[in-house]
Amino acid sequence: MITLLTGISSSAAALTAERIRMEVISQNIANANTTRGLDGKPYQRQHVVFETALRQQQGGAGSFGSPQAVQVSRIESDNRPPRLIPDPSNPGAMQAVPDVNIHEEMADYITASRSFEANLAVVKNARAMAMQTLTIGK
Amino acid sequence: MINALFNQPNYLATKKMLDATVLRQEAITSNIANLETPNYKRLDVAPSFSSDLRQAIASKNPTQIENLRPHLIVDSAAFSPKRDGNTVQLEDEMLHLNQNFVEHSLETQLVSASLSRLRMAITGRSG
Numbered sequence: 001m002i003t004l005l006t007g008i009s010s011s012a013a014a015l016t017a018e019r020i021r022m023e024v025i026s027q028n029i030a031n032a033n034t035t036r037g038l039d040g041k042p043y044q045r046q047h048v049v050f051e052t053a054l055r056q057q058q059g060g061a062g063s064f065g066s067p068q069a070v071q072v073s074r075i076e077s078d079n080r081p082p083r084l085i086p087d088p089s090n091p092g093a094m095q096a097v098p099d100v101n102i103h104e105e106m107a108d109y110i111t112a113s114r115s116f117e118a119n120l121a122v123v124k125n126a127r128a129m130a131m132q133t134l135t136i137g138k
Numbered sequence: 139m140i141n142a143l144f145n146q147p148n149y150l151a152t153k154k155m156l157d158a159t160v161l162r163q164e165a166i167t168s169n170i171a172n173l174e175t176p177n178y179k180r181l182d183v184a185p186s187f188s189s190d191l192r193q194a195i196a197s198k199n200p201t202q203i204e205n206l207r208p209h210l211i212v213d214s215a216a217f218s219p220k221r222d223g224n225t226v227q228l229e230d231e232m233l234h235l236n237q238n239f240v241e242h243s244l245e246t247q248l249v250s251a252s253l254s255r256l257r258m259a260i261t262g263r264s265g
Contacts, residue, residue, distance in 0.1 A: 008167075028149050067181065069168070070175050122166070136253075
């Protein structure tokens with residue numbers, strides 16, 4: 001297949017990976033006050049782990065120094081212990097709530113969305129370059 | 139052979155530069171995609187390419203220019219301020235991306251101009 005848009009598969013993979021990351025962050029924020037999960041315990045914060053995925057390069061220069069895509073290798077559970085806060089409905093008792101820090105999640109979310117935008121800019125650039133290539137000889 | 143029409147050193151050199159530009163675009167795309175991958179090292183076109191090209195152009199030997207192959211290497215000079223061993227800096231990559239775009243634009247125009255001069259020489263008409 002002719003790859004008119006240079007490196008589009010890397011960008012597409014990165015957009016997917018960043019979107020998954022944003023979904024995981026949304027899930028953390030949504031469950032910031034979930035005290036009973038499916039396992040009956042307070043919700044545990046999740047985070048994604050990125051890894052490179054080797055992409056076939058035309059003319060194969062080998063694995064060293066060839067362009068790479070990115071993928072989410074796994075979604076890990078953070079093992080921070082839940083925070084204990086006083087239970088308002090039961091004076092003297094403590095209640096375990098997830099240790100999700102909204103500020104941290106928001107900062108992470110902004111980083112993810114900026115990375116997403118950077119990849120979109122690359123796609124736009126690749127498209128403009130392809131249009132230029134098509135004008136050769138005109 | 140018809141090949142003789144297309145093997146002026148300048149035309150061939152522009153074609154090679156275009157190849158290198160497209161390859162650099164691949165590297166930049168890969169770098170930006172892996173902006174936050176731990177231990178990823180940024181890629182770039184091997185710096186030896188520009189000196190090899192200059193040498194090949196000076197030799198005025200079409201086959202020598204034709205045999206040049208730009209390739210990507212890990213940029214060992216890149217500095218890593220991050221703790222995860224990643225050497226990509228978003229601002230630098232965006233600058234390279236735009237620079238590369240302008241280079242691509244220049245090179246496509248050079249190729250087009252070269253072809254249109256050839257057409258003019260054949261037909262005696264411009265455009």
